[in-house]
Amino acid sequence: xxxxxxxxxxxxxDAMRIEDIAADWSALRRVSETWTPTQQAxxxxxxxxxxxxxxxxxxxxxxxxxxxxxxxxxxxxxxxxDGGSVPGARWARIAAAIGFALLTxxxxxxxxxQPQGQLIETPKGGQEKLTLADGSQIELNTDTAIRINxxxxxxxxxxIRGEAxxxxxxxxxxxxxxxxxxxxxxxxxxxxxxxxxxxxxxxALVEGSARLEDAKTGKRAVVLSPGDVAMxxxxxxxxxxxxxxxxxxxxxxQRGVIVFRNTQLVDAAAEFNRYGGPKLIVADAEAANLRINxxxxxxxxxxxxxxxxxxxxLHVERRDGxxxxxx
Amino acid sequence: MTKNTEPGFxxxxxxxxxxxxxxxxxxxxxxxxxxxLEAALMQFxxxxxxxxxxxxxxxxxxxxxxxxxxxxxxPGSAKPFVFTTARNLLITRMRHEQIVPFEAVSDIxxxxxxxxxxxxxxxxIARDELRRLQTxxxxxxxxxxxxxxxxxxxxxxxxxxxxxxxxAEVTVKYHLKEASRLLANLLYSEHANVRRPQ
Numbered sequence: 001x002x003x004x005x006x007x008x009x010x011x012x013x014d015a016m017r018i019e020d021i022a023a024d025w026s027a028l029r030r031v032s033e034t035w036t037p038t039q040q041a042x043x044x045x046x047x048x049x050x051x052x053x054x055x056x057x058x059x060x061x062x063x064x065x066x067x068x069x070x071x072x073x074x075x076x077x078x079x080x081x082d083g084g085s086v087p088g089a090r091w092a093r094i095a096a097a098i099g100f101a102l103l104t105x106x107x108x109x110x111x112x113x114q115p116q117g118q119l120i121e122t123p124k125g126g127q128e129k130l131t132l133a134d135g136s137q138i139e140l141n142t143d144t145a146i147r148i149n150x151x152x153x154x155x156x157x158x159x160i161r162g163e164a165x166x167x168x169x170x171x172x173x174x175x176x177x178x179x180x181x182x183x184x185x186x187x188x189x190x191x192x193x194x195x196x197x198x199x200x201x202x203x204a205l206v207e208g209s210a211r212l213e214d215a216k217t218g219k220r221a222v223v224l225s226p227g228d229v230a231m232x233x234x235x236x237x238x239x240x241x242x243x244x245x246x247x248x249x250x251x252x253x254q255r256g257v258i259v260f261r262n263t264q265l266v267d268a269a270a271e272f273n274r275y276g277g278p279k280l281i282v283a284d285a286e287a288a289n290l291r292i293n294x295x296x297x298x299x300x301x302x303x304x305x306x307x308x309x310x311x312x313x314l315h316v317e318r319r320d321g322x323x324x325x326x327x
Numbered sequence: 328m329t330k331n332t333e334p335g336f337x338x339x340x341x342x343x344x345x346x347x348x349x350x351x352x353x354x355x356x357x358x359x360x361x362x363x364l365e366a367a368l369m370q371f372x373x374x375x376x377x378x379x380x381x382x383x384x385x386x387x388x389x390x391x392x393x394x395x396x397x398x399x400x401x402p403g404s405a406k407p408f409v410f411t412t413a414r415n416l417l418i419t420r421m422r423h424e425q426i427v428p429f430e431a432v433s434d435i436x437x438x439x440x441x442x443x444x445x446x447x448x449x450x451x452i453a454r455d456e457l458r459r460l461q462t463x464x465x466x467x468x469x470x471x472x473x474x475x476x477x478x479x480x481x482x483x484x485x486x487x488x489x490x491x492x493x494x495a496e497v498t499v500k501y502h503l504k505e506a507s508r509l510l511a512n513l514l515y516s517e518h519a520n521v522r523r524p525q
Contacts, residue, residue, distance in 0.1 A: 015387035019508060027503040030478060031485025031496055055357070055390040062358040063511040067460060067479050256355030278482070295351040297358070321482045 015056070021046070022056040026064055035306055065299040068277055117149030122162070124276030125299070127253070136176065139165040141195075141253050142275045142298075163195040165254060170208070183232050184215040192224070193251055203230045204242070204250055212237065258296050265290045265308065265325070272301040278318070280305065283326035287314055353397045360405035361393055365515040368413060375417055385420075389413050463513035467506055474502035475510075 025043055029035060047054050122128050122140045130138045133150055140146060144162025149155075155171070159180040168176045170189030178185040180194055183201050190208030194201065203212055205224040212230050213221035220237050224230055227247060230239045242250075249259040260268050266288035269280035275298045282288045290312055296304055305323045309316045317324045368389065372382050392412050402408040464472055473492060477483045489496045 015383040018387065019383070019511075020504075023504045023508045023511075024500075026507055027500045030503060031488075031500045033484065033486060051391045051394055052387050055394050056387065058354055058357055059362060059390075059511055059515070060507050062362055063507055063514060064479075065358075066514060067475075067510065255352050256359050257351050297351055297355050300351075318482050318484060321480075 015052070018052055018056045019060070022053065023060045025057060026060045029306070030064070035309065037310055040306075040310055065277075065297075065302075068299070068302070117147045117156075117158075119145065119147045119160075121145045124274070127256075134171065134174075135169040137167040139167075139254055141165075159194055159196060161196055163193070163253070165191070165193045165251065167191045179215050181232075182215050182234065184213050184218075186211045186213070188223075199233055201230075201232045203232070204228075204247060205230075206247060206251070252295070253298060256298055258298055260292050260294055260296070262291050262293060264288060265292060268292055268304070269325070272296075272298075272304060275299065275301075277301045279322040281322050281324045283324050286327045287312070287325055290314075350398075353394065353401065356397060356401050356405075357390075357394055361390070361409060362515050364406060364409050366517060368409060369516045371410065371413060372417075385413075385416065389416055392416065459514065463510055466513060467509055471502045471506040471509070474499050475506035478503060 025046070028039075029043075032039070047057060120128070120130065120140065122142060122144045124143045126140075126142060128140045130140070130148075132138065132148065132155075134155065136155075138146065138148070138157065141163040144164055145160035146162075146164060147158045147160065149157070153174065155174055155176040157166075157176070157178045159178060166176075166178060166187070168187045168190055170176075170187065176187040178187070178194060180196055180201050183203075185192070185194065185203060188209045188211065190210045191206040192208075192210055193204045193206065196202075203210075203224065205226055205228045207226055209223055209225050211221055211223050212232060213219065222230060222237055222239055224239065227241050227244065228239050229242050229247075229250075230237055232238075246261075249261065252259045258268075258271055260271075263271075266282045269282050272280050277299055278301050280301050290308075292308070292311075294307075301323065305316050305325060308314050308325055315326045317326075365386075368386065369382070372385050373379070376382060376385060389409065389412050393409055396402065396408075396412075464476070467475065470492070474488055477488045477491060478485075483491070485496050485499050488499045492499065
């Protein structure tokens with residue numbers, strides 16, 4: 001990686017040419033019916049040659065992924081684009097679909113001074129960091145809804161769906177209470193993450209301490225300390241200790257990545273699908289049970305499918321904005 | 328069912344321990360924090376460098392330096408880091424080429440305040456994003472736009488696009504390549520796109 005040096009040595013005067021090659025690779029991957037290990041090896045070799053190659057490729061790929069994410073917001077368009085249709089008219093329909101997505105609303109505003117509480121939502125693929133009037137911070141992951149209510153005596157947030165990371169400024173006279181499903185988390189000065197699933201709630205404590213209890217009765221209370229991960233269902237709360245590394249990996253979404261460790265393909269696909277983008281479908285049980293490791297961008301579903309094809313020899317098919325993986 | 332041994336999925340050793348910064352993390356950081364600064368960076372370079380044909384290379388060099396540093400440690404705040412890198416590079420190159428454009432020096436000093444200017448809030452970005460993409464797509468040449476929309480919106484394969492457009496697959500690839508390069512500039516570089524909508 002001797003691309004630049006302290007004396008201002010110049011990188012080769014060919015940024016435009018590098019960009020052209022990078023864009024060519026990106027386009028090639030997207031028109032190829034099959035992507036062979038040899039092609040991947042050639043791409044990897046080119047990327048490894050210089051950081052200039054890598055950043056140029058990253059920029060073009062980011063452009064593709066950015067537009068991919070927007071396609072996910074469109075209305076499903078079932079009608080086939082028949083050969084006789086006028087391109088302009090087709091484009092107008094797409095524009096109308098995008099316009100519709102725009103109207104249906106994306107993110108609520110952030111006004112914390114309203115006494116009845118403020119509802120804040122992120123769309124699929126969205127993430128948002130909120131700073132509250134008391135200096136506490138809440139980071140929302142994809143497809144998340146939360147209602148925040150800061151009053152003079154109390155501080156409360158209700159997680160309605162999704163996943164959030166809380167960094168609470170402690171105030172003994174005004175505890176911060178997070179409710180989610182039928183559970184309540186009372187902050188005792190802390191950083192923690194909460195993720196809702198249909199039947200359970202997962203609370204991971206990073207710093208400080210917090211009490212998890214039944215929201216109505218205050219029963220089944222457990223005090224969590226750093227590294228504790230609590231899984232709470234309607235009838236039981238189970239607490240286990242995780243390593244710092246596992247904890248950090250479960251919070252990787254804050255850094256824009258997903259980490260898989262011996263994860264079943266079907267679970268990995270579900271994880272990507274939380275973020276919108278092209279929908280990953282694992283079509284058969286044999287493929288679903290394959291296990292994978294690795295770190296991916298949250299927008300990297302298409303890359304993921306490509307690598308699954310390469311490593312496991314899976315069949316990858318793109319259809320109607322979905323990516324179907326099968327044996 | 329595969330009894331799995333680590334298949335080396337992804338391009339990073341999954342067993343890496345501790346505070347190792349993985350390439351996907353730097354990639355994610357670069358895309359999330361650095362690329363959105365591109366319009367401001369381009370404006371800065373255009374104001375401070377006379378020879379416009381150098382600008383693409385300057386930007387590349389800045390990105391390489393920024394990325395290289397991030398592999399060692401991801402900077403806490405991207406904006407000052409990127410602009411400091413840009414300033415240092417320009418100063419080095421001015422010395423190297425023994426030119427000192429007067430306006431360059433004064434602009435660089437003025438930059439210190441510009442760095443702290445807050446970006447538009449995330450709500451505005453989210454609402455604006457779709458409109459911005461529409462505007463960008465409208466600016467593509469018709470054939471490039473058609474290929475791109477068939478691929479990204481309708482999810483058609485290269486072969487299907489070729490059939491529909493009545494061209495060879497290699498031509499589809501060419502259109503997609505051109506579309507992606509133009510969109511990268513429209514979505515990241517163009518200053519007009521940074522302004523907040525009224």
